[in-house]
Amino acid sequence: xxxxxxxxxxxxxxxxxxxxxxxxxxxxxxxxxxxxxxxxxxxxxxxxxxxxxxxxxxxxxxxxxxxxxxxxxxxxxxxxxxxxxxxxxxxxxxxxxxxxxxxxxxxxxxxx
Amino acid sequence: xxxxxxxxxxxxxxxxxxxxxxxxxxxxxxxxxxxxxxxxxxxxxxxxxxxxxxxxxxxxxxxxxxxxxxxxxxxxxxxxxxxxxxxxxxxxxxxxxxxxxxxxxxxxxxxx
Numbered sequence: 028x029x030x031x032x033x034x035x036x037x038x039x040x041x042x043x044x045x046x047x048x049x050x051x052x053x054x055x056x057x058x059x060x061x062x063x064x065x066x067x068x069x070x071x072x073x074x075x076x077x078x079x080x081x082x083x084x085x086x087x088x089x090x091x092x093x094x095x096x097x098x099x100x101x102x103x104x105x106x107x108x109x110x111x112x113x114x115x116x117x118x119x120x121x122x123x124x125x126x127x128x129x130x131x132x133x134x135x136x137x138x139x
Numbered sequence: 140x141x142x143x144x145x146x147x148x149x150x151x152x153x154x155x156x157x158x159x160x161x162x163x164x165x166x167x168x169x170x171x172x173x174x175x176x177x178x179x180x181x182x183x184x185x186x187x188x189x190x191x192x193x194x195x196x197x198x199x200x201x202x203x204x205x206x207x208x209x210x211x212x213x214x215x216x217x218x219x220x221x222x223x224x225x226x227x228x229x230x231x232x233x234x235x236x237x238x239x240x241x242x243x244x245x246x247x248x249x250x251x
Contacts (some may be wrong), residue, residue, distance in 0.1 A: 031182075060239070067227055069241035070183065110193060118182050122241075125171060128239060130182035 029053070031121050031131035032101075039137045040109050043059060048104040052121030054090045056100045057059060058100075059102045060120040061094055076102060106136075158216040160245045161192045162229035165210060171232040172213045173239065174203060178225045186214070186227075216247075224249045 032051040040046050052059050057078055062070035072086040075097035087094065091109075096102040106113055116135050120128035152158045164172070169190040177181035183232050189196045189203045189212075202215040210230050226244040 049196045062241075067244075069201075069243050070239075072240065073239055075238055120182075127185050127188055128187065132180070 028029075031119055031129055033062070033119050033131035033134050035134060036132065037135045037137070039139060041139045042110055043108050046113070046136055048106075048108050048117050048119075048136070050102040050104070050119030050121075051130060052119075053129055056121035056123055057128075058122045058124065058128075059096050060122075061102075063102050064116045064118060064119065064133070073104075076096045085127040109136075109138050111138050148243070149197055149246045149248065152219045153250050154219060154221060156219055156232075158219045158223070158247060159217075159249065160214045160227050160229075162212040162214075163210060164212060164229070164231050164242075166231060166240075167210065169231040170239065172203070172205060172212050173230045174212075175203075175228045175241075176225045176232060177228065177244070183228060186203060219247075219249050221249045221251055223247060225242075 031053055034049050044062045045123055052061060059076045061073040063073055064070045074087045074094045075083040076094060078096055079098050091107045093105045104117060114137055116133045118130050118133045122128045173188040174186040176186050177183045187198045187201050187203050189205050191207060192203050202218045204213045207220045212229060216223055224247055226246050228241050230239045230241045232239055
């Protein structure tokens with residue numbers, strides 16, 4: 028049973044470009060979460076999605092950031108017009124209802 | 140705002156000794172707590188959890204203690220091994236759904 032799969036593992040973008048981060052949850056998991064981690068810090072919640080629905084996006088910046096979890100395919104975290112401050116590790120987690128979250132190994136986003 | 144935090148940022152332990160990692164939380168409404176282990180370049184890995192109706196839970200070589208009176212959580216690792224070297228995060232799940240709030244983290248260094 029494969030774990031949470033994130034790709035790419037590393038992503039380099041220039042300022043102003045778009046970044047797309049993908050997350051395939053574990054089989055049978057219908058809840059997906061995105062977190063952001065800066066070096067030497069804990070993970071900060073961004074958004075919680077269920078299939079085709081955003082449940083809580085209180086941790087996600089209002090501008091430039093969006094997330095989706097379509098009926099088919101992976102969850103996508105999209106960052107438009109990236110800036111240097113977007114450099115971080117972005118982690119996705121998935122879970123069944125009312126069960127602990129399982130995390131992927133993250134996407135390291137670097138902005139030049 | 141309410142948060143979860145850790146007392147010690149770095150803990151060095153001799154191989155074979157027991158490790159104790161502490162965590163203070165401030166959200167008295169939290170009813171579920173989790174410890175995660177994060178190795179370099181990896182995502183957080185679930186170690187053990189505990190609900191607020193318990194004060195102790197044991198796993199394989201790990202024990203979590205919860206003191207609701209003083210809002211304190213600890214993770215005990217027995218016979219610490221080099222493979223235990225990582226950053227350990229406590230996290231809380233306020234009631235409702237699974238949005239997780241992470242603490243800052245404690246880096247555990249095991250000295251061979």
